[in-house]
Each structure stands twice: as structure tokens, then as C-alpha cells.
């Protein structure tokens with residue numbers, strides 16, 4: 084990576100939002116670079132199949148969809164580096180992105196850094212992460228063939244992944260803190276009709292139990308009576324929401340009270356020349372279909388911003 088190259092736009096993040104932004108940036112003939120740290124695909128890498136992206140009436144595997152997104156962006160000249168961005172200098176007209184391989188300079192930056200899974204923050208969680216506690220069913224599900232596992236949470240991720248885990252596990256216990264699921268109805272119907280799934284309503288995890296071999300069970304607390312009970316499982320999949328990946332982004336890029344980046348309708352953040360797209364953005368619907376829309380808008384807006392710089396010298 085040279086310090087001399089000045090990109091029109093650098094996109095941080097290789098999920099659907101970043102890849103769509105790259106496609107739009109390249110097609111508009113802006114000098115565009117995409118940087119990401121975990122491989123193209125972002126959070127899609129943690130799912131097996133997508134059933135709600137238009138154009139695929141039978142659904143599409145995430146690996147196939149990522150390859151298609153990538154091939155389309157590459158066809159129009161996407162430049163891509165796999166390197167972690169550790170810091171940003173955004174206040175000048177030339178933005179500087181710091182990486183272990185040296186700085187990258189850009190006229191505009193698109194932040195499409197997505198989210199990471201929230202932790203439960205209960206006793207045993209940190210100790211048994213990687214030894215029975217997981218945040219990724221596609222990564223770790225196959226280890227639990229014919230075993231009993233628990234899924235924590237009641238949102239789309241928890242319910243969808245519980246159904247996926249029934250491919251391997253003998254039984255899947257969904258632990259949900261309320262008496263109704265948050266997940267959309269079609270996912271609820273699928274899970275509730277599955278004989279390998281039991282929902283434990285009004286329960287929170289008080290502790291994750293285990294020993295030298297890893298997780299052995301959960302202590303559950305009834306949220307209505309406070310009564311404690313024990314559930315024997317050898318795997319715990321935690322899906323209790325998302326945290327935006329913004330830790331290294333300067334404070335002057337405004338956030339909402341949950342830490343998601345605030346943009347206007349053009350995906351512009353509070354800092355000139357800095358745009359945000361996808362799950363990292365403060366918005367109501369976090370889906371692939373909304374991420375790619377954000378990415379396209381962000382690239383279009385970033386392009387206009389770059390042109391305005393040229394215009395004003």
C-alpha cells in the first residue's frame with residue numbers, strides 16, 4: 084500500500100453495504116478502494132442461507148451471494164485490500180486511514196463496518212467462549228451433532244439459527260426473556276412447528292455452567308417468579324442483538340444513544356466527506372436489501388462530494 088495514492092473514496096467494510104458501495108463507486112469511475120479485515124461478506128459469513136433477498140425465489144446460500152456481489156464489483160474494477168483500519172483522521176479535506184501496512188489517503192470515506200454480536204455478560208460466558216459458548220451457528224453448529232444446545236434470544240437471528248441448529252443437535256432450547264418472540268412471524272412459525280425446538284418463555288440466563296470439558300448447562304431464572312432452574316446443554320449460542328463496530332471511529336462522527344452512526348438521507352455523517360452505510364448506521368431495518376441500498380446511496384453521495392471538491396479547487 085503506497086502513501087502516495089490518493090483514492091476518491093475508500094470504503095471500510097466488506098459486507099453487502101461495502102460491496103454495493105464499491106460497485107457504484109467503480110461504475111461511476113471513481114478511484115475506489117475497499118478495505119476489510121475478516122474477508123468479503125461481513126456478517127453474511129456467519130449465516131448459511133438467505134431467503135429474503137429479492138431475485139432468488141428459492142433463496143441463495145450466503146457463500147454464493149458473496150461471490151456474486153464480489154464478481155460484479157470486480158467486473159467494474161474494484162480494488163480490495165484485507166487489512167484492519169486502526170484509526171482515522173477525518174478533519175482535513177484529505178482523509179487518512181491508518182493500517183498496520185501504512186496510511187491510506189482518500190477524498191471521501193464510506194464507513195460500512197457493520198456490527199458484532201452483543202455479549203450476554205453473565206458468569207461463565209467469557210470463560211467458556213470457544214468451549215461451548217458461541218456467537219455463530221454456521222461456524223460451530225456441526226460440533227454439536229446429537230447433543231442438546233441452547234439458543235439465547237428471541238429475535239430473527241436467534242430463531243433462524245435455532246432452526247438451522249436442528250440439522251445437527253438432538254434438541255434446541257430457545258431461552259427468551261419474554262412471552263412473545265421478537266422474530267418475524269414466518270420464522271416463529273417455522274421454529275414453533277419444529278419438534279426439535281422447545282421455547283423456554285420468560286427465562287434469563289443467570290449463569291453458564293461448565294468444567295474442564297466445556298459447557299455442561301445453564302442456570303435459568305424465571306422472570307416472573309425469580310425461581311432458578313438448571314438446564315443441561317453442551318452448547319450455548321448467544322444471539323441477543325448487535326453492537327456497531329465504531330470503537331476506532333473519531334467521536335466527531337455523531338452516533339445515536341446505542342452507538343450507531345447517524346446519517347442524513349444521503350448517508351452523510353456529521354463530518355464532511357464521511358458517509359456511513361449498512362448495519363453500522365442508525366436505522367430501523369437491518370437487512371441485506373437495506374444495506375445494499377445504503378451502499379449505493381453512500382457511493383453516489385461520496386462521488387458528488389468528490390466532484391464538489393474538484394469544483395471548488
Ligand code: NAP
Pocket residue numbers: 135203235236237238239240241243259260261264265287288322323324325367368369370
Ligand atoms: P435483535 O432483533 O436486537 O434481537 C435481540 C434479541 O435478544 C431480542 O429478542 C431481545 O429480547 C434479546 N435480548 C437482548 N438482550 C438480552 C439479554 N441481556 N438477555 C436475554 N435476551 C436478550 O437482534 P438480532 O436477532 O440479532 O437481529 C439484528 C438485526 O438483524 C435485526 O434488525 C434483524 O431483523 C436482522 N436480521 C434479519 C434476519 C433475516 O431477515 N432473515 C436474520 C437475522 C437478523 P427482547 O425481544 O425482549 O428485546
